[in-house]
Each structure stands twice: as C-alpha cells, then as structure tokens.
Amino acid sequence: MARGLEVEGFNLKQRHGKARVRVARVWKGKDGRDSMVEWNVSISLLSKCINAYLDGDNSDIVATDTMKNTVYAKAKKCSEQLSVEELCCATCQTLHIFLSSVLFSFLQVTGAIINIVEKPWERVHVAGQPHEHGFKLGSEKHTTEVILHENGALKITSGVQGLALLKTTKSGFEGFIRDKYTALPDTRERMLATEVTGTWRYWYPSAFKLPENPLYFTERYLDVKKVLMDTFFGHPKAGVYSPSVQSTLYDMAKAVLSSFSNISSVELKMPNIHFLPVNLSNRDKSTIVKFKDDVYLPTDEPHGSIEASLSRIPSRM
Numbered sequence: 001m002a003r004g005l006e007v008e009g010f011n012l013k014q015r016h017g018k019a020r021v022r023v024a025r026v027w028k029g030k031d032g033r034d035s036m037v038e039w040n041v042s043i044s045l046l047s048k049c050i051n052a053y054l055d056g057d058n059s060d061i062v063a064t065d066t067m068k069n070t071v072y073a074k075a076k077k078c079s080e081q082l083s084v085e086e087l088c089c090a091t092c093q094t095l096h097i098f099l100s101s102v103l104f105s106f107l108q109v110t111g112a113i114i115n116i117v118e119k120p121w122e123r124v125h126v127a128g129q130p131h132e133h134g135f136k137l138g139s140e141k142h143t144t145e146v147i148l149h150e151n152g153a154l155k156i157t158s159g160v161q162g163l164a165l166l167k168t169t170k171s172g173f174e175g176f177i178r179d180k181y182t183a184l185p186d187t188r189e190r191m192l193a194t195e196v197t198g199t200w201r202y203w204y205p206s207a208f209k210l211p212e213n214p215l216y217f218t219e220r221y222l223d224v225k226k227v228l229m230d231t232f233f234g235h236p237k238a239g240v241y242s243p244s245v246q247s248t249l250y251d252m253a254k255a256v257l258s259s260f261s262n263i264s265s266v267e268l269k270m271p272n273i274h275f276l277p278v279n280l281s282n283r284d285k286s287t288i289v290k291f292k293d294d295v296y297l298p299t300d301e302p303h304g305s306i307e308a309s310l311s312r313i314p315s316r317m
C-alpha cells in the first residue's frame, strides 16, 4: 500500500482496482497449430483521488471497469504468445505513458500493481504427437506481480504456486529441542512432502528496458522450477539427505540465487505435509500393522509451516 495522506486528522491509505479479471487468449498459428493461455488478472492503481473519499467527487477516479477493459484490450493486442510478466509490463507501459503524458496527467496516478495467475494448460500428445489444438490442465501455477513506480521503474516478482513435491526417503529430523511436551522421536528415515509456494524478484529501471524475447520470463520460470526441484530431489540414484525442511528450503533458495544473477531475492513457503507412520494393534495388544517405513497415514492438517526469504546483500562498494 502507498504512503498514506493526512486528512481531517487521520492517516488515509487507499488504492482501487479490479480483481480476478479472467481472460483466455487463443493464437491461431499459421502452421495450423493453436496456442492458448488463461489468466486471472488483478490490477490496482495508486492514485490521488482523495476527493472521492472525502467529498463524493469522482472526477479523479479511473473506473475499475476501465481497468478491466484495459486487460481485454491488451490481450487482444498481443499478436503472439507471451509471458504473464510481459503482459503486466505491457500494461504498465501503457499506464506509464498515461503518467508521463501531459494529456493524461490529470489522472494523478502515482503507481500501479498488477497480479496475474496463469492456469497451467498444457498441450496434449495423442499417438505420440503434439496435438494441434488439444490441452489438459497441469498442476502448479505460474504467478507474477509487477509494481510500477512513479518514476517508471518496475519491480517484477515471478512465482510458482502449488508445486507439490514428495520423496519417500533421504529425509530425517533429529537433535531438536526437547521438553516435557515433546513426543516426536528423532529419525533419519521419513517421507518428505511439501507444496512449494515460491516467489523471486527482478528489478528493471524502466518498462522500456526489458528483455526482448516475449517468453523470456516463461523460460526463466521453467528454469527456476527445475533448479528448485533438482535441489529438493538430488541425484536421481543417490538423492540428497535432508536434515530438515529448513535446510532443504535454504539449499533451494541459495541454488536459485547462485544460478540466476538477475534475481535479487527468493521467498519460499514450504509446508511440511506429514505422512504419519501407521502402527495398529488389537485389544489383546497383538499387532495388526507394524510400521516398517511402508504404511503411512497421509494428512492435510495440521502441517508444519516453514517459510524463509533469501536475498543478496547490496555490495558496499
């Protein structure tokens, strides 16, 4: 939220926009192959429209309906498939032209925030061949948030939502603090499951200084996801031992910062989704199921909640 404004002895912070604008865009390829995306867009303007709050005067308000239409107009204008980040930036570019043009300066817009979640439609393969116009829904989602500052600078955050990962071994948790409420035994053998929500941040000095490839951020999204997953799982045969979710999370975030120099920070939320050992015995205390790292009760709740962010320290030079 933008800095507040003092009005009538109070501090007022405000913004307005349109949330959850859903749009699907299809491109008809010259080669007969269609491509498509489905986006859920939320757009907010930071603007000086105090009179709307204080006096019922709407003359400084950009209607949220106009913002919604801008999304559809931008989708129409995109002549080829592009990343969600690129769409946000293109919309910001339009807004920035608004900001800097004398004609539109009366709009008093000081910034904008655009969020998009892309639905993971994937091309299907039939008889071993990519289908020309058939898609199925995948799992994790590509997300982005772009913040346009008054001076035209862009803060681009990309992310992944719902990346469910599990390994059946090479995980443990031991040596933690024990007190009278501690029941958990030490272990060097357990399942490790999580659903990663990750975000990583880029910074560009202006909407006009972005990479030219319209799918640059999509490619980067796939690269970051691969680094996260490779680090979580380790070598295909040997794996990698995880002493805790915390340690694995740190290794994953560090691998992203080490692999991509234009990413300045990474934030990961990694719930520890528990698979509880099943041990059953009957009334006579004779065993029905004895746990031998084989039968588990998968649970949704409660789950461990572990999150951290890692960022580069600006050099002191």
Ligand SMILES: O=c1[nH]c(=O)c2[nH]c(=O)[nH]c2[nH]1
Residues within 6 Å of the ligand: 173, 184, 243, 244, 245, 246, 272, 304
């Ligand atoms: O990897 C883990 N980190 C914890 O902080 C924790 N706490 C807990 O009960 N189990 C685990 N596992």
